[in-house]
Amino acid sequence: xxxxxxxxxxxxxxxxxxxxxxxMIEFQDVHKYYGDYxxxxxxxxxxxxxxxxxxLGPSGCGKTTLLRTIAGFExxxxxxxxxxxxxxxxxxANKRPTNMVFQSYAIFPHLTVAQNVGFGLRRDxxxxxEKDKLVEESLExxxxxxxxARAAHALSGGQRQRVALARALILKPKVLLLDEPLSAxxxxxxxxxxxxxxxxxxxxxxxxxxVTHDQEEALVMSDRIAVMFxxxxxxxxxxxxxxxxxxxxxxxxxxxxxxxxPARVLGEGNGHIQLDVPGLGPLDVxxxxxxxxxxxxxxxxxxxxxxxTLLYDGQTPLDREAPGTIDEVVYYGDMTYYDVKLDGVExxxxxxxxxxxxRPVLDVGTRTRVAWSPGALVxxx
Amino acid sequence: MAQSAWSRIKHSEAANGLALVSPxxxxxxxxxxxxxLTIFAFSFFKDGYLTVIREVTLExxxxxxxxxxxxxxxxxxxxxxGLVTLATVALAFPVAYFLSFKLRPERKSLWLFLITIPFWTxxxxxxxxxxxxxxxxxxxxxxxxxLGLIGDGRLIEDPIQMxxxxxxxxxxxxxxxxxxxxxxxxxxxxxxxxSLLEAGQDLGESKAMTFLRVTLPLxxxxxxxxxxxxxxxxxxxxxTPELIGGGKLPMVANMIQAQLLPLxxxxxxxxxxxxxMAVVALISLGFVAMNxxxxxxxx
Numbered sequence: 001x002x003x004x005x006x007x008x009x010x011x012x013x014x015x016x017x018x019x020x021x022x023x024m025i026e027f028q029d030v031h032k033y034y035g036d037y038x039x040x041x042x043x044x045x046x047x048x049x050x051x052x053x054x055x056l057g058p059s060g061c062g063k064t065t066l067l068r069t070i071a072g073f074e075x076x077x078x079x080x081x082x083x084x085x086x087x088x089x090x091x092x093a094n095k096r097p098t099n100m101v102f103q104s105y106a107i108f109p110h111l112t113v114a115q116n117v118g119f120g121l122r123r124d125x126x127x128x129x130e131k132d133k134l135v136e137e138s139l140e141x142x143x144x145x146x147x148x149a150r151a152a153h154a155l156s157g158g159q160r161q162r163v164a165l166a167r168a169l170i171l172k173p174k175v176l177l178l179d180e181p182l183s184a185x186x187x188x189x190x191x192x193x194x195x196x197x198x199x200x201x202x203x204x205x206x207x208x209x210x211v212t213h214d215q216e217e218a219l220v221m222s223d224r225i226a227v228m229f230x231x232x233x234x235x236x237x238x239x240x241x242x243x244x245x246x247x248x249x250x251x252x253x254x255x256x257x258x259x260x261x262p263a264r265v266l267g268e269g270n271g272h273i274q275l276d277v278p279g280l281g282p283l284d285v286x287x288x289x290x291x292x293x294x295x296x297x298x299x300x301x302x303x304x305x306x307x308x309t310l311l312y313d314g315q316t317p318l319d320r321e322a323p324g325t326i327d328e329v330v331y332y333g334d335m336t337y338y339d340v341k342l343d344g345v346e347x348x349x350x351x352x353x354x355x356x357x358x359r360p361v362l363d364v365g366t367r368t369r370v371a372w373s374p375g376a377l378v379x380x381x
Numbered sequence: 382m383a384q385s386a387w388s389r390i391k392h393s394e395a396a397n398g399l400a401l402v403s404p405x406x407x408x409x410x411x412x413x414x415x416x417x418l419t420i421f422a423f424s425f426f427k428d429g430y431l432t433v434i435r436e437v438t439l440e441x442x443x444x445x446x447x448x449x450x451x452x453x454x455x456x457x458x459x460x461x462x463g464l465v466t467l468a469t470v471a472l473a474f475p476v477a478y479f480l481s482f483k484l485r486p487e488r489k490s491l492w493l494f495l496i497t498i499p500f501w502t503x504x505x506x507x508x509x510x511x512x513x514x515x516x517x518x519x520x521x522x523x524x525x526x527x528l529g530l531i532g533d534g535r536l537i538e539d540p541i542q543m544x545x546x547x548x549x550x551x552x553x554x555x556x557x558x559x560x561x562x563x564x565x566x567x568x569x570x571x572x573x574x575x576s577l578l579e580a581g582q583d584l585g586e587s588k589a590m591t592f593l594r595v596t597l598p599l600x601x602x603x604x605x606x607x608x609x610x611x612x613x614x615x616x617x618x619x620x621t622p623e624l625i626g627g628g629k630l631p632m633v634a635n636m637i638q639a640q641l642l643p644l645x646x647x648x649x650x651x652x653x654x655x656x657x658m659a660v661v662a663l664i665s666l667g668f669v670a671m672n673x674x675x676x677x678x679x680x
Contacts, residue, residue, distance in 0.1 A: 073579055093582040106580035110598045119594075120584035167584065 018223060021048040023085070024175060024207045025070060030079035032065060032231075039065050040076070041231040047175075047209060052201050054210045054218040057228035058254070064179060066228070067211045071177050072096045084174055099168035100177040103184070105160040107152045113139070114148030116163055120171045138166040141200070158189045165197075169204060176201075178210045182217060194220050215255045219243060227251050247291045249300065249380045258302045258378075259349040265299050265381065273379060277301055279342035280322050283374045290379040299381045305352040307376035310338060310368050312359070317371035324349075326366045336361050340370055424651035433647055441652035451636065451653060455660065458632040461547060462616035465554040469611045470604060472555070473562035477603075480563070481570035493567075496560050504557055508624050511553040515543040515625070545627040553625050554615050562607040569603025570596070605672040609665055616661055633657045 025047040032040035040062050047053045055063035068074035069081055072093035081088045083097060099120075108116050118135045126134075139145055142162035147155075155163065161181060168176055181197075182190045198221055201208050212218050218225045219239040226236040235247045246252035249260065266274040271287045285301075311317060327348045328339035336355055339348035351370065355361065362368065390396050399406075424441055427434040445451050480492055499507065514520045522531065522540040530536045543549050573596060581591030619634035628635070633653065640650030 071579075071583060073582075092587075093579070094585050094587055098583075100580070100583045102576045102580060104574060104576050106574065106576040108577060108580070108595060119581075120586075122590075123585065171584065 018048050018051060021050065023047070024049045024051070024083065025209070026080075026082040027066075028080040028082070030066070030069065030081060031077045032062075032069065032074065033077045039231050040069070043079070043231075043233060045226060045233060045236055047207060049207055050205050052198070052208045052210070052221055052223045054212060054222040054225045055228060056212055056215060056218040056225050056254075059213060061228040062231040063211045063213075063228050067100075067177050067179055067209060070096075070175065070209060071098055071100050097174040098177055099171055099173040099175075100179065101161070101164045101168055101181045103180045105164040105181075105184075107155070107160050107163055109153045111152055112148065113144065113150045113152055113155070113163055116152050117148075117166045117170055119167060134170060135166075138170040139163075141169070141203075142166045143196075157185050158193065161185065161193065165200070169200075169206070173206060175207045175209060178208060180211055180213070183212070183214070190217075197221060219255070227254060229254075243304075245288070245291075245378060246302075249291070249302065252291075252302050252378065252380070257305050257350055259305065259308075260300045260302050260380075261345065261347075261349070263299045263301045263379065275299070275301065275379065279324075279345035280320075280372065283320075283377075285374055285377055285379050289375075289377060290381060299379065302378045302380060303349075303372065303376055305337065305350045307372065308349065308351040309371040310340070310351060310353055310362065311371050315371075317369075319371065319373035319375075321369045321371050324368055324370055326362055326364055326368055329361065329364055331361060338362065340368060342370065420651045420654055422651075423648050424655045426648045428646045428648045431645065441648045442656065444649065445652045445656050451656075454631055454636050455633055455657065457547070457630065458616050458634075458657070459660075461550055461554070461622075461632060462612050464547075464551045465558065465615045466608055466612045468551065468555040469558050469562045470566075470607050473559055473607060474566055474600075474604070477563050477566035477570055480567050481573075493564075496563055499556075499560060505620060507557060508553055508621055511549070511556070512544065512624055515549050515552075517542070517544070519543070544625060545629050547626075547630060549625045550621050550630065550632075553621050554618060557621075558611045558615060561610045565606035565610065566600060566603040569600045569606075573599045602672055605668050609668055612668075613661060613665060617657070 023046045027043045027045045030040050030043040031038070043062075043066060055066055057063045065074055069076050070083070070088075072088065072091060072095075088096060108119065111119070114132075114135050117138050118131055121131050121134070124131060136145070136148065139148060142165050144159060144162050144166065147159070147163075152160070152163065161184075164181070178197075182193055185193060194217060197208075210218070210221060219242070222239055224236065224238050225242055227234045227242065229250060235242060235251045237245075237247075242251070242255055246255060246258070252258040252260075261277050261279060264276045266276055266282070268274065268287075273285050273287065273290060274282065275285065276282050280301075309317075311321060322342050324340040324342040326338055327341045330337040330339075334355060336353050338351045338353065340351055341348045349370075353359070423433060425437050425439070427436045427438055427440070476496075480489060484492060512519070516522070517540050521543065525531050525537065526540070531540055532538075577595050577599070578591055581595045582588065586594060616632075617634050618632065619638060622628075622630055622632040622635050626632075631639070637650050637654050637657070640646045640653060644650075
């Protein structure tokens with residue numbers, strides 16, 4: 001069995017484990033109705049100080065609504081939202097210790113970059129010179145040193161986003177809220193910004209709450225992720241647990257690619273469950289590998305494409321192997337995806353293989369052997 | 382086969398474009414540019430009995446600008462137009478704001494339609510109706526009379542004199558131009574990204590301060606457009622001062638009419654017209670320059 005342990009990501013995390021830090025945001029059975037529509041259905045969760053927390057889910061799952069209840073743009077129908085121990089009931093958005101990076105960035109088009117960044121400093125008692133210095137430092141922090149005098153509308157998407165970040169962080173909020181901040185950027189800049197955001201969060205130590213529909217983005221950036229479906233949190237865990245031990249078939253399907261094969265439960269006891277899986281044969285999994293959520297009576301095992309390996313002539317598996325035929329080949333350059341029909345199973349399973357030097361890409365129709373390990377499986381019942 | 386020159390011209394982009402604008406262009410040249418140039422030329426000529434003497438002179442302009450009556454009439458025109466603009470834009474802004482921010486999107490077109498209803502009645506008739514409302518025995522005075530408020534020893538001694546006042550002219554013109562002011566402001570407000578208002582509050586400003594720091598500056602191009610749309614036609618309005626002002630409070634257009642027709646001094650009338658145009662152009666340029674400042678910041 002594979003040892004699952006979250007990797008500490010930021011400075012505070014390295015010093016103090018997540019569960020020993022003070023609570024920054026607390027949702028207590030939060031419900032939200034829009035007329036008859038039940039948008040949030042009993043959200044209960046805590047977000048810790050200095051945590052990089054993500055709300056992940058498909059569009060319409062309520063993740064943005066939940067974020068907006070923290071910011072104060074959205075009221076709640078029942079329950080409570082607490083920030084740093086204080087109830088946010090009747091606290092308007094402008095009085096909350098949060099700042100937001102909007103999906104559209106919401107850069108004021110009639111102001112310069114520096115005026116945008118300094119927008120929230122109007123009532124700050126410091127002198128104009130000190131504020132100007134602060135603005136310049138904030139711009140430097142996001143890599144826009146010397147851009148202060150530029151008109152905001154002349155910036156590129158990535159630059160706008162940096163301005164939005166500087167504008168929010170200059171106010172030293174307790175919580176920074178990010179509403180799909182990277183979705184409008186193209187792939188290269190997005191990946192670069194992901195790394196920069198992680199570094200920035202580590203540097204400032206502020207609690208970040210990110211809303212995203214991009215599971216890869218959430219996995220890359222977060223300390224913990226709440227996966228949401230239809231107004232409920234389906235699973236709240238660190239990225240590795242979420243990926244390796246999804247607690248339901250739905251979460252498993254949403255995070256990355258997962259192959260499912262129907263299984264039959266033969267018996268259980270002593271912390272082990274005996275299964276029979278067509279195509280793989282009889283096998284044994286531990287109880288930790290079984291998801292909590294019921295799978296509608298029908299048992300299935302799930303496994304990630306990278307936990308399977310095609311065996312070339314003369315190779316022997318580390319654990320077990322199953323024969324099959326290659327049904328489809330998708331070449332990605334660094335990777336090749338094979339759809340393999342295991343003998344006795346109609347639906348092909350997906351296998352990802354790194355194209356290491358000297359390893360040929362196989363053709364459709366080739367007979368092959370697939371190496372697999374019972375420890376990598378997840379059981380859904 | 383080489384195409385003939387004619388067919389090449391016929392099919393060129395430029396010819397197509399010209400063909401599209403030519404009816405309007407001919408109309409504009411014949412009925413706008415030509416009369417304007419004639420007026421401009423006349424303003425430098427001398428007046429003779431029933432004729433115009435074609436002798437270039439600046440006498441007309443000197444006479445116009447040294448005439449205290451012209452100056453007081455121009456000043457009255459500016460004051461009336463300024464008051465009308467102020468009233469119209471100040472009243473139109475809340476309406477436009479309501480339309481843009483407080484209505485559900487599917488309701489907006491209905492409200493815009495309702496705002497255009499005054500246009501179903503001709504301008505002239507609307508002016509006449511104000512005469513009926515404001516007159517000595519008009520709707521307001523007879524209403525007050527029937528309430529027993531007018532009469533000897535009552536709250537008001539005599540019926541209120543409302544016609545033939547600058548106030549009456551202002552009210553009539555403001556009513557006529559209100560829809561013109563609502564639309565450009567509405568369009569400017571519609572263009573404002575709503576997340577900017579949330580951003581304003583998120584950065585610690587109250588709703589009122591967010592309005593002042595975000596909404597209002599971004600609505601300025603629409604406000605300036607509304608100001609121009611109302612100010613330019615009202616300063617040259619002829620009908621309302623004639624009917625509501627009773628001819629006793631002439632504005633610059635009435636003075637021009639008097640010179641050109643009853644007094645038959647075409648050069649003098651032309652010089653007044655050109656002078657008034659120059660003043661309006663100068664003020665408008667000021668507004669356009671102001672608008673530039675705001676447009677520079679917008680996308």
